[in-house]
Amino acid sequence: MSADIWLAQLHENGYRITRARGAVVGIVERSLRALTPVEVYDMARKKYRALGLVTVYRTLEKLEELHLIQRVHQPMGCQAFISAGHGHQHLLLCQNCGQVAFFEGDDLDILTKSIAKKTGYQISEHWLQLFGLCANCRTN
Amino acid sequence: MSADIWLAQLHENGYRITRARGAVVGIVERSLRALTPVEVYDMARKKYRALGLVTVYRTLEKLEELHLIQRVHQPMGCQAFISAGHGHQHLLLCQNCGQVAFFEGDDLDILTKSIAKKTGYQISEHWLQLFGLCANCRTN
DNA sequence: ATACTTATTGATAATGATTTTCATTAACAA
DNA sequence: TTGTTAATGAAAATCATTATCAATAAGTAT
Numbered sequence: 614m615s616a617d618i619w620l621a622q623l624h625e626n627g628y629r630i631t632r633a634r635g636a637v638v639g640i641v642e643r644s645l646r647a648l649t650p651v652e653v654y655d656m657a658r659k660k661y662r663a664l665g666l667v668t669v670y671r672t673l674e675k676l677e678e679l680h681l682i683q684r685v686h687q688p689m690g691c692q693a694f695i696s697a698g699h700g701h702q703h704l705l706l707c708q709n710c711g712q713v714a715f716f717e718g719d720d721l722d723i724l725t726k727s728i729a730k731k732t733g734y735q736i737s738e739h740w741l742q743l744f745g746l747c748a749n750c751r752t753n
Numbered sequence: 754m755s756a757d758i759w760l761a762q763l764h765e766n767g768y769r770i771t772r773a774r775g776a777v778v779g780i781v782e783r784s785l786r787a788l789t790p791v792e793v794y795d796m797a798r799k800k801y802r803a804l805g806l807v808t809v810y811r812t813l814e815k816l817e818e819l820h821l822i823q824r825v826h827q828p829m830g831c832q833a834f835i836s837a838g839h840g841h842q843h844l845l846l847c848q849n850c851g852q853v854a855f856f857e858g859d860d861l862d863i864l865t866k867s868i869a870k871k872t873g874y875q876i877s878e879h880w881l882q883l884f885g886l887c888a889n890c891r892t893n
Numbered sequence: 894a895t896a897c898t899t900a901t902t903g904a905t906a907a908t909g910a911t912t913t914t915c916a917t918t919a920a921c922a923a
Numbered sequence: 924t925t926g927t928t929a930a931t932g933a934a935a936a937t938c939a940t941t942a943t944c945a946a947t948a949a950g951t952a953t
Contacts, residue, residue: 616945631900705872724860733888733891735885740884741861742880745874771933773917790910807932
């Protein structure tokens with residue numbers, strides 16, 4: 614489905630559509646949790662055995678460049694990627710199963726302005742990430 | 754000054770006070786910007802030439818464990834450490850000089866609750882980090 | 894369809910970051 | 924001062940990522 618859109622995006626940006634890229638996109642696009650390059654490699658190789666790990670790295674690089682995926686920072690490590698949210702969104706991570714949810718409703722302007730005043734900084738960006746348990750893991 | 758307090762903390766927790774640890778603490782405790790292990794190594798070796806990089810890693814590990822320092826996540830990498838804030842504080846990073854400031858005034862409860870309701874997640878933690886230009890870099 | 898240009902690929906090697914191993918050294922309690 | 928043992932630094936091992944390069948296959952032109 615939407616994997617095709619990702620491939621189309623790659624094509625529109627002058628990149629060729631290959632089996633290797635199809636395999637990587639097929640895995641990453643549908644994943645509900647952040648995946649490391651090796652995880653993508655292992656999963657995608659079930660569909661396309663000849664895939665190389667290096668190609669996974671290169672493909673992830675391009676997907677990130679096109680803002681189709683984004684890196685996820687976690688206490689345990691920062692090398693996992695998840696399908697990117699649209700517009701200005703933040704992440705909500707389940708500490709049990711790793712599932713990622715997005716949310717907007719980002720009213721940090723008041724806070725940001727107050728901090729800017731207090732510190733003298735000119736603030737241009739922010740990172741916000743929430744951690745907890747998803748509905749499913751909460752009940753189990 | 755406060756470096757002594759850090760060493761005392763180490764001692765209280767059963768760790769020995771050594772020249773190597775003194776050198777590492779001396780650098781990290783006073784730094785206004787986040788430092789990578791190699792940066793700490795290079796700087797600390799000016800005071801204590803025999804210091805090994807491995808010891809830097811091991812010392813940073815212990816300081817983090819005692820919550821005296823914390824890891825700083827940045828777009829360029831996540832291996833730098835900064836002296837930790839007290840209580841519940843967040844980071845404000847200067848994108849030009851790297852200087853780190855802390856701030857509190859963390860009114861995310863309203864946001865957090867609203868997100869929890871919308872998504873069904875039980876939220877237990879959050880990461881907030883602001884980026885911008887410090888007062889000094891802004892004027893130059 | 895066919896041929897051609899060139900991006901893409903996978904294997905290998907190289908690099909960089911971090912961890913493990915181990916014999917030697919030095920904290921510090923007795 | 925001495926003895927126990929944590930801590931150290933050097934070297935090797937491991938893990939993550941990037942560069943190299945000859946072979947391959949996308950996609951355009953024929």
